[in-house]
Amino acid sequence: MRLTGNRIVVAVIVGLAVLSANFLTILFPTPAASQRPPSVNEYAAHVGNARIVPAGGLVLDGNRLICGRRPTVLDPSLDDYGAAYPGFLILNPKLITRVPTAVKLWIYSHECGHQFRGPSEELADCFAVQRGRRQGWLTTDGLEQICKFIRPAKRSSMHFSGPERCEFMRQCYAENKVR
Numbered sequence: 029m030r031l032t033g034n035r036i037v038v039a040v041i042v043g044l045a046v047l048s049a050n051f052l053t054i055l056f057p058t059p060a061a062s063q064r065p066p067s068v069n070e071y072a073a074h075v076g077n078a079r080i081v082p083a084g085g086l087v088l089d090g091n092r093l094i095c096g097r098r099p100t101v102l103d104p105s106l107d108d109y110g111a112a113y114p115g116f117l118i119l120n121p122k123l124i125t126r127v128p129t130a131v132k133l134w135i136y137s138h139e140c141g142h143q144f145r146g147p148s149e150e151l152a153d154c155f156a157v158q159r160g161r162r163q164g165w166l167t168t169d170g171l172e173q174i175c176k177f178i179r180p181a182k183r184s185s186m187h188f189s190g191p192e193r194c195e196f197m198r199q200c201y202a203e204n205k206v207r
């Protein structure tokens with residue numbers, strides 16, 4: 029998603045291609061971007077048919093999802109399952125309903141991981157699975173559901189393949205050291 033003109037300009041999108049769609053996009057600007065990232069209200073106004081869920085208000089499959097004080101935008105037009113700008117998270121409510129609970133919570137936590145760990149996909153993945161283990165919602169069975177979900181992802185110049193990411197997440201999940 030690269031928008032130009034008077035629309036929101038995003039310099040770098042770090043994501044992962046799954047089944048030819050973008051996946052878990054991160055929308056952090058680089059220093060080269062002259063424009064600041066949008067506020068949550070600016071983003072929601074820009075995309076139109078979106079709903080802002082305040083921090084603490086998001087519940088998926090009975091699980092209340094928290095990422096500090098950050099709100100979540102439910103954007104059915106997002107070309108991905110989830111995305112993040114500094115200060116808020118974005119989920120596609122149509123896509124996210126299609127995946128198992130552990131995958132839903134992992135996607136949210138991955139985007140939350142970008143808030144604390146920056147644009148690295150690997151660190152966001154690790155953040156998400158370690159958080160899931162600590163909070164008790166991610167079992168080894170759930171981790172296998174996540175691996176199945178990302179398996180089709182191809183390796184690109186910026187990203188590891190789905191199986192490589194899965195292997196790294198298995199290591200993170202088994203480690204006590206927080207990355």
Ligand SMILES: [Zn+2]
Pocket residue numbers: 042043052053054138139142148149152
């Ligand atoms: Zn990501």
